Structure formats: C-alpha cells, structure tokens
Amino acid sequence: MAPSLQISIPTTSEVEEDGKKYTLYHVQLALPIRTHESRKRYSDFTSLHDTLVSQTGAAPPSPLPPKSWLRRTVDNPALTEQRRRGLEAYVRAILDAQDARWRSSTVWRHFLGLPNDASQAKIKQQNDSITDPAAWLDLHRDVKSQLHDARQLLKKRDQAATAQEQHAISATAKAALVRAATGLARLDDALTKIATKTKDEDDGGWGQASRLGEGEIRRRRDMLGLARAETESLETNLKSLVVKPQGSMLSASSGAAAATDSDKRALWGDTPATRSSRRVLGGPAQETDKTRELDNSGVLQLQKRIMGEQEQDVLEIGKAVTRMKEMGIMINEELVVQNEMLGMLDTDVDRVQGKIDIAKKRIKKIN
DSSP, rough: OOOOEEEOOOOEEEETTTTTTEEEEEEEEEEEOOOOEEEEHHHHHHHHHHEEEEHHSSSOOOOOOOOOHHHHHHHHSHHHHHHHHHHHHHHHHHHOOSSOTTSSHHHHHHHHHHOSSHHHHHHHHOOOOOOOOHHHHHHHHHHHHHHHHHHHHHHHHOOSSHHHHHHHHHHHHHHHHHHHHHHHHHHHHHHHHHHHHHHHOOOOOTGGGOOOOOOHHHHHHHHHHHHHHHHHHHHHHHHHHHOOOOHHHHHHHHTTTOOOOOHHHHHHHHHHTTTSSSSOOSSSSOTTTTTOOOHHHHHHHHHHHHHHHHHHHHHHHHHHHHHHHHHHHHHHHHHHHHHHHHHHHHHHHOOOOOOOHHHHHHHHHHH
16 A cells, blocks of 8 residues: 555535435545545445455454434435544544455455555566566556655654664665665666567557557656666765764754863963953954944854854755755656656557557458
C-alpha cells in the first residue's frame, strides 16, 4: 500500500436517480502528494464486506453498520451521520489492522481505486530483470516510495532530541536509499532489455502491450535520471548532516567562542589599570550617531548585538530556503506521477491504434 495513506469519510450527499433518492458517502484517500475521493453507496460497502469475508475466510476487525429496515438515511441527518461514522470506523479498522489480509485483497484495492498487487508480486518474483513495461512502472513507483521515506526520515532526524535517535534514524534512511539504488540498477538493466526486445520483435501489431516506442523509452530514461539525481542529493544530505548535541546550536557555538579576561587584555594590549576610556581601535573609522558617544566597551557590545541580529536573519533565510526546496521536491514528484499517467495513456492509445489499423486491413480484405 502507498506510504502515509490515510482514509476518511468526511461528508455525504444525496443523489436522485430515476425518481429514487439515495445517500452517497465520500471516501477520501490522503496520499503523500495528492488527495483522491470516490463516492460509494451503502450497498457498495455491503458487497465489499461480503467479498472480503468470502476471500479471506474471516470478518474484518470492525463490524459493518447494520442496515435499518424501518428507517432510511434520505432526509434523516441523524441516521446518515451515525452510519457515516460507522463506515469510517469500518474502513479505518481494515487500514490500521496488523493483519494485512483484508487490505491486501484485490476487492479492497479495487474498492479504493488503488493499483493491483499482481504487478508488485511479479516484481518480487523476478530477481534478475523485468521484461514487462507495466512491472517496470510499478518498480519505479516503489523506488520513488523509498526515496520519499528517506526524505521524511532525514527531516525527522533534524528534529531528534538525542544523538542515539539521530543515529537510528540515519541508519533507517540509509537502508531506504540502498533499496532505492538497487531498484534503480534493476530499472536501468530492464529498460535496456525492453528497448532491445522492442527492436528485435515484430508481431504484426498484436504485441503492442509488451513493446515501447522510442519516445516512451526516452521518457523512462529521463525518469531514471531524475530518480538518480534525487538519490545522490539525499545521500549527500545524509553524509553532510552532523549529529547535533543536546541544546541549542547557537548557545553551543557562543560558549565555544567565549574569551577569557586574559585573551581580552592581550587583544587590546593593555591592563585594567592602564586602559583608557577613549575609543582606540586598530585604525581610523567613520563615526556614526550610534558609536559617537560610546567607548571601546560600548562599541564592542553594539557589534555583538548587530552580529546576533544578523545571525537570526540568516537562520530565517535558511528556513525559507528549506521550505522552498521542499515545495520544489513535492512539485517534481507530482510532475513525475503525471508524466507516468500520460505515458500509460500514450501506450494504450498506440496499442488501440494498432488494433484498429489491423481491423481496417481485414475489413478491406473482406470487402
């Protein structure tokens, strides 16, 4: 199942069809970068429940809200709300259950509009290469999922309070990046074999589902390039992050930079007894309204205050840049997903067009 998947039924609506009203429940799926909503009737939930029990041999962990024979949800807000809460508890119990047999079934994934696990199982069975273009896309989605997990772990590492937690999170992020790099190597090898198969095979247009055009192959190579660049960026980020000690980084650096009285006397070249109250610096400096009435000690305090304000400004700018970087990464992920969907659509169009052309040729022969 996709990472960070959340499911809810926040609202309902009433629809009239052929003079009969019924209630629709808005099932909302919150994915990492987008939200998907589908509308289901109560009968759809009962069909789902019966099929789950039939396929798995056991009822889901939460019971389905019972059907009311004397009352209807139409024009009954109280009953509608009661059933909505029950259906939401039902689907969330399946999603959160430790036993994954219900949410791994085909009917559950079809009910939510999720991709089928058949291609994922095919990927696991193939250890050396992938020859099916659809399985290639499934493995690419798995690699993107590993990269997303690694990025979230690196963000969580910055917020860890102890060094032990930071080391543990770093190890988990490293494992995710290793799995992603292994998947990229398999994808590269599989794409080379698919491209070779596309050039060698010619079945008269009936095998378009297992062949890719040159444009699609180039697009998939671009997808691999983006994934490699993202992997390298995350690995660099993992190596460059230094484990922070407890407490504020600013206070630690301030403590390390604290100077003793002897260091200050050596810097100014005088002793407390001979120190002058006049302002004596290394060279002539232009006076300002802020420094004209200050002695050396006052100027030093003013400089420290200004430097502290500048450090705070730099930290704020860094936070803003980090937010912009995260937004850019999310936008890039969404574009990759949209490109995958467009590529699948282009492949389907090419396959259907090939079949139409063959059908036209046969019709001409019949005529």
